[in-house]
Amino acid sequence: MWIQREIRLEARPRGFHLVTREVEEGLPELARLRVGLALLFIRHTSASLTLNENASPDVRRDFASWFDQAVPENAPYWTHTLEGPDDMPAHIKASLTATSLALPVRDGELALGTWQGVYLCEHRDHGGPRRLLVTVQGD
């Protein structure tokens, strides 16, 4: 059984955002699978996905702080500056995290660990809504 669907994530400010619930609500058919794989794929190059701690907003704020200092705006080596100071760092940050996130499905749901959640990593100041293409296969 294959499922393929686009899930639209509403526009969010720059930063790291927990979207596990939105993803799960977009995939009601998971309930019918005993075992499977779900591929979350974000069709953008300046926003990305990752899995991390799902409890403390502090953690997501510290993600933003670390990435902002590790990939600074206005660094002297940037040459692709036409689309604004947040653009080139956004591309690098996207490649340091994940565009494509494969998750196990077990007993009707995403088999995440207790503390794991899906983050939308929005690297642009005004990125707008983001589209995920989700592909699920299972039994």
Place this chain on the structure above:
Amino acid sequence: MWIQREIRLEARPRGFHLVTREVEEGLPELARLRVGLALLFIRHTSASLTLNENASPDVRRDFASWFDQAVPENAPYWTHTLEGPDDMPAHIKASLTATSLALPVRDGELALGTWQGVYLCEHRDHGGPRRLLVTVQGD
């Protein structure tokens, strides 16, 4: 054919550890597959997976050195400090490497390159045992 199983990795000190053999020994059914995919998924947010050089312990030590300087403990921008100085860096390091590692299966085994091995990246000082959920599909 689907296989799904938890593999327990014993507690290891902070650092990068080669676990290819443990993973392969936990998946004897691979021998029956001509072609397939194996998803290694670590159900934690302060340990992670990656593939890299399987020969020199030097390489794994240098991984630890680089990650420790790139994501320092006690940086002034950390606000999530309640769980110890190694906790927040562990979360960032986990997202810079992989939580979910999809590997090709060919002729009864993981089709890794000659020099590739699976690393457990243990980012905590006392992380304890770690659990992988492995999902395999193949023919």
Place this chain on the structure above:
Amino acid sequence: MWIQREIRLEARPRGFHLVTREVEEGLPELARLRVGLALLFIRHTSASLTLNENASPDVRRDFASWFDQAVPENAPYWTHTLEGPDDMPAHIKASLTATSLALPVRDGELALGTWQGVYLCEHRDHGGPRRLLVTVQGD
């Protein structure tokens, strides 16, 4: 339906290179799939893959600049130096990007976003040709 095939990428200089077309041309059977998954797997530890912006050569040049400053040659903490100054940074850069890239297939092609392309990230000065093992499953 399973397809598994090796795709050889010609030798390229150190840097980030767009290889979407080479990958697609190596997978003519995609045209027969309505839905599926393609796993691009690079069988090396000093070259890697990522998805990013497919239009401006500037972006790819800035990727090289950022990675070169973030993972410097000749850092005092490297101990694995026997294979040249570009070797150990290459291993780290490979783990910061992707060895294994799972892509959705839809209506006969890789379902990339408008601005997404597959990058070969060549981290060595003389890496030579690189081999991808591509595994596709679909319907």
